[in-house]
Amino acid sequence: MMRMIPIPIPGLGSPPIGRGHGWRLRGLSGRRVGPTPNDDHANSTQSANSLVVTTMSKTWLISGPPGCGKTTWILNTMQSHPGSCGYLRLEGCADEGLEQAPDTGIDLAFLQDQIPQLRDLTDPHLDLASQPDDLLALIEVPQFRPPKESGLIGIDPRVKAQLEAFQLLPDRHLHFGQEPELPKRDTLEFSKLESWTISLHKYVWDPSSLNSFWFELVNGAYGDVYRAKALMNLPDGRAFFCNWMMTQDGSQFLPLQAVAPPNGRPTRVSELVVQGKALDAVGAQSTIDDCLLNDAVLEMHQAPLRDRQPELTHSR
Numbered sequence: 001m002m003r004m005i006p007i008p009i010p011g012l013g014s015p016p017i018g019r020g021h022g023w024r025l026r027g028l029s030g031r032r033v034g035p036t037p038n039d040d041h042a043n044s045t046q047s048a049n050s051l052v053v054t055t056m057s058k059t060w061l062i063s064g065p066p067g068c069g070k071t072t073w074i075l076n077t078m079q080s081h082p083g084s085c086g087y088l089r090l091e092g093c094a095d096e097g098l099e100q101a102p103d104t105g106i107d108l109a110f111l112q113d114q115i116p117q118l119r120d121l122t123d124p125h126l127d128l129a130s131q132p133d134d135l136l137a138l139i140e141v142p143q144f145r146p147p148k149e150s151g152l153i154g155i156d157p158r159v160k161a162q163l164e165a166f167q168l169l170p171d172r173h174l175h176f177g178q179e180p181e182l183p184k185r186d187t188l189e190f191s192k193l194e195s196w197t198i199s200l201h202k203y204v205w206d207p208s209s210l211n212s213f214w215f216e217l218v219n220g221a222y223g224d225v226y227r228a229k230a231l232m233n234l235p236d237g238r239a240f241f242c243n244w245m246m247t248q249d250g251s252q253f254l255p256l257q258a259v260a261p262p263n264g265r266p267t268r269v270s271e272l273v274v275q276g277k278a279l280d281a282v283g284a285q286s287t288i289d290d291c292l293l294n295d296a297v298l299e300m301h302q303a304p305l306r307d308r309q310p311e312l313t314h315s316r
Contacts, residue, residue, distance in 0.1 A: 058135075061139045061174070062074060062139065062176075063156075063174070066142050066226075066275050067245040069245075071111070078111070078118070084119065085119065085136050086126075086138070087108060087118055087119070087120065087139075089139075090140070090141040092141060092142030092144075098190055098191075101275055104197055104269070104273055105271065110231065110256070121139070121168070141159055141162075146178050147178070150179070177189075193277065194275065194279050196279045200270040201269070202265040202267065204298055206291055207235075209290070213291050214228075214242060222279060222280040223276050223278045223280050225275070226245070226276045226277075229242070230273065233265075237266070238255055239256045239258075239266070241254040262306050264298075272288075
């Protein structure tokens with residue numbers, strides 16, 4: 001039975017979904033690092049601008065705990081950079097009681113949608129030595145603990161090994177919660193954190209059911225969720241980057257620029273990553289199964305679109 005709870009569909013003029021007044025999140029084992037919330041995210045673009053004014057062929061390593069705003073800052077920095085950009089996300093290293101979320105490709109897919117000419121630094125055919133002089137290469141790595149020393153000397157040896165495998169040598173290392181030019185609002189320290197992911201490749205959501213599930217997810221129906229990030233497909237060919245952090249008042253629903261043609265199931269990246277404590281993966285999976293469209297219902301949505309949307313931007 002499909003879940004059809006009438007909540008406004010994201011992207012159609014509805015406000016961002018936040019926490020409901022009838023729910024209460026049990027406390028996560030985390031605390032805020034640095035100053036409190038009144039500064040930072042509002043100044044994220046400004047701080048990005050100040051850092052890239054004189055960039056010429058730079059390779060920066062950007063580290064920080066999950067949910068601190070690394071990808072948002074990277075996007076703002078790339079959009080402010082006048083030259084070419086490249087991106088790489090390294091695997092984070094787990095610490096005792098702290099489980100890193102695997103790299104599901106969400107960040108790269110979202111950034112490439114927003115910046116179509118973005119270079120994937122994992123591409124084996126990409127010769128960094130022959131790239132433009134103005135290339136800004138940003139390397140993202142989730143890291144729970146702040147480095148003992150700032151700058152390049154503070155790079156975790158486990159991260160250095162990954163960089164060497166890609167033959168990359170950063171000339172700058174910035175860590176969220178340590179560098180004054182980075183926003184601190186969403187930078188937390190944790191003593192315990194679990195991770196749960198699910199691949200939604202080729203799956204399409206009923207829009208109202210997606211709203212319902214997301215509301216339940218971030219309001220504690222499936223455990224104490226600190227961080228949730230996803231790329232979700234809708235039947236009209238759109239996809240949304242869904243983003244929620246415990247420190248924020250509401251969720252982000254950002255539409256991708258690319259629209260999939262209404263010819264069956266989309267093939268682009270579609271994943272859900274959740275981090276928190278006492279996560280109920282079985283319960284969440286059961287709800288998700290009820291929210292996805294089968295082939296017959298998907299065709300009912302797509303058939304009229306094939307006549308009404310003759311020109312579509314195909315997704316990668």
